[in-house]
Amino acid sequence: MDGILRATAWAPGTCGELVEGSIDGKTFLVTCPIDIGSTIELNREATGFPPDFPKTARAIELAAAKLGLPVRELGFERESGLPPGKGMGSSTADMAAAVLAACRLAGQEMSPREIAELALMVEPSDGTMFPGLVLFDHREGKWLEELGEAPAINILIADPGGEVDTIAFNQDGYLEKMNEKKEPQVREALRLIREGLASGDLNKIGRGATESALANQELLPKPDLPQMLKWAEEVKALGVNVAHSGTVMGLLLPEDGYHPEEVKPFIQKRRPDWTFYCTRLVNGGLK
Numbered sequence: 001m002d003g004i005l006r007a008t009a010w011a012p013g014t015c016g017e018l019v020e021g022s023i024d025g026k027t028f029l030v031t032c033p034i035d036i037g038s039t040i041e042l043n044r045e046a047t048g049f050p051p052d053f054p055k056t057a058r059a060i061e062l063a064a065a066k067l068g069l070p071v072r073e074l075g076f077e078r079e080s081g082l083p084p085g086k087g088m089g090s091s092t093a094d095m096a097a098a099v100l101a102a103c104r105l106a107g108q109e110m111s112p113r114e115i116a117e118l119a120l121m122v123e124p125s126d127g128t129m130f131p132g133l134v135l136f137d138h139r140e141g142k143w144l145e146e147l148g149e150a151p152a153i154n155i156l157i158a159d160p161g162g163e164v165d166t167i168a169f170n171q172d173g174y175l176e177k178m179n180e181k182k183e184p185q186v187r188e189a190l191r192l193i194r195e196g197l198a199s200g201d202l203n204k205i206g207r208g209a210t211e212s213a214l215a216n217q218e219l220l221p222k223p224d225l226p227q228m229l230k231w232a233e234e235v236k237a238l239g240v241n242v243a244h245s246g247t248v249m250g251l252l253l254p255e256d257g258y259h260p261e262e263v264k265p266f267i268q269k270r271r272p273d274w275t276f277y278c279t280r281l282v283n284g285g286l287k
Helices: 054-067 090-106 112-120 166-171 173-181 183-199 202-215 225-234 260-268
Strands: 006-023 026-043 075-080 133-136 144-148 153-159 239-242 249-254 275-280
Touching (some): 006 090, 006 239, 026 153, 054 075, 054 112, 075 090, 183 202, 202 225, 202 239, 225 239
Antiparallel strands (some): 026 133, 133 144, 153 275, 239 249
């Protein structure tokens, strides 16, 4: 029980992804980190692991084995604004924050790549542990590409309800077939996102995200997406992005346009049973 007794880390959640699919058989996503996230406090006071978060517990066990921490001495507490099963990156945020907290507890370091590798041993994971915005193979971690800094985009996240099991979704044999089918749209979406981030053209980023959202409709339909696209036009949004394996949709709003807090009542009046989150696009990376 020598040394630091408690250590804390924070990781961002996501509003789904800007793009997700596969190219030449290689699966990937483009991260969409937000300023809502998860904080994990890890302790060496043997308080134990909360039973509701087995993925986080498993990530801590893997990290502890690598860092030489005795698992029997550990416990953790979680504080998060991210609901599970929505495509807001709650599991990845929990696991990444927990691993970084374990590093701090042990007085050691891991690179974002090493943290991602541990998370991927538990389940498919977002690439939000990497700085900026990245293209990341969320299933096997074999493809990583830095795309640049997050531009100034506000996001109104809308959740019509329901949950999606990420592990079951990514094991579905139908997924590979549908990814092949939508590959031309995904290529175009990725081209637009790459060019938009490189040039600072927010409209291209919005168009790319919208293209990927539409391409995903046959794989995981969102019945309200057509209506969201109409609302996007009305509020002069850049476009709409989605959680490709979750329930949420995001209105991408330019910083000099309507704020999410202004748009929220407009949609809430029409969909009072939905849940909303007012947030913004941020760089990935752990704190």
